[in-house]
Amino acid sequence: MNSPGDYATQNFHTLHDATECNLGQHEINFAYAPALECADGHVIYKEAAKEIAQAQDHAITYMAKFNEREGNSCHIHLSLRDAANRPVFAAGPGHAPEFDHFLAGLAAHAAELSVLFAPNINSYKRYAVGSFAPTGLVWGHDNRTCAFRVLGHGRSLRVENRLPGGDVNPYLALAGMIAAGLDGMERRLPPQQAFTGNAYHGDLPRVPRTLADALALWRHSAFAREAFGEQVVAHYARMAEVEVETFAAAVTDWERTRCFERM
Structure with missing residues (x-):
């Protein structure tokens, strides 16, 4: 930005x-x-x-999902400039190779960095079909069903990360995006084809379904350790672990409503 x-x-x-x-x-x-x-x-x-x-x-409230209707998002638009303040992503009418590698890095690491984009139990209830929140970890041109939406042209060419909800810590989300994208550029990850159509359907890499799933990916991520260090990984793993444990111990209103008279 x-x-x-x-x-x-x-x-x-x-x-x-x-x-x-x-x-x-x-x-x-x-x-x-x-x-x-x-x-x-x-x-x-x-x-x-x-x-x-x-x-x-x-x-x-900035809860990611307050009720069963549309949730609260925090869509992050990101572009890069070089040391001379020139845009890195654009090349003529299309993408620079660096942008393609950046997008590949985002897609490759999004699942294991989900704790940074969706840090709470409630965060994962936002990811539902047709909800304006993505489920497929792909990118597309001005495609709001994808996790990563590419839009703009020339100096305004950028990627929109549609994964974070309103409950996100923006510092962590931006750090995750930058680390993943730069890794794609540094390792020149093969470009991923733009997805066309409805990314809610099809056999696509998917957002973790729960914070517990995201925690497991984060805890075992070699990339996260390389990018952020062992202490950071351990700290945010423990943060997610406390949330998972606390939720597992809670008796919710849903349980009382569904079960009180029936059981």
């Missing part, structure tokens, strides 16, 4: 919202900025919005 000018001007003067699909749901768009600054703006906005809502006797 890159910014052509002052960060505060870019992110707060051009911020806008529009009603989305679910009840009381709004879409918030931030103008592009360097990755760290964009993550800072994300966190500041969310925390400030919660405080303002609370002062008005209201509440805001």
Whole structure:
């Protein structure tokens, strides 16, 4: 993510919202900025919005899946610039080879990095067919059914990661995207063909179905250890493990409603 000018001007003067699909749901768009600054703006906005809502006797949730309708997403658009601030992804009317390798890295490592994109039990309930949240780990041109949507052209050519939900830690999600994409570029991973059609159907590499599944992939990921180090892997593995253990011990409203009179 890159910014052509002052960060505060870019992110707060051009911020806008529009009603989305679910009840009381709004879409918030931030103008592009360097990755760290964009993550800072994300966190500041969310925390400030919660405080303002609370002062008005209201509440805001960033749960990935609040009810059975559409969930809360955090779609991340990312492009790269070189040391001279020139776009890396574009080449003439199409993709530079570097972009193809970057996309291959994202697709190759997305499953094992799911803990960074979907850190909670609730996160995985968002991944449902026809839900605006992807299930297939493929990319496509302006294809919202894919995990990775390529859009724009020339200097604006970029990839949108549709995996993160509203509950994501933006610093971790961006770190995961950058690490995976750069690994694809450095190892020149073979380009993946753009997916056409409906990525909810077909035999495709899939998002882990639960946090427990994602935890297993993260814990045994040689790539995660190489990219982030043993201590980081252990820390976030334990974080996910605590969530899984706590949820397993909880008795939910669903269980009470379904079972109280029947059993």
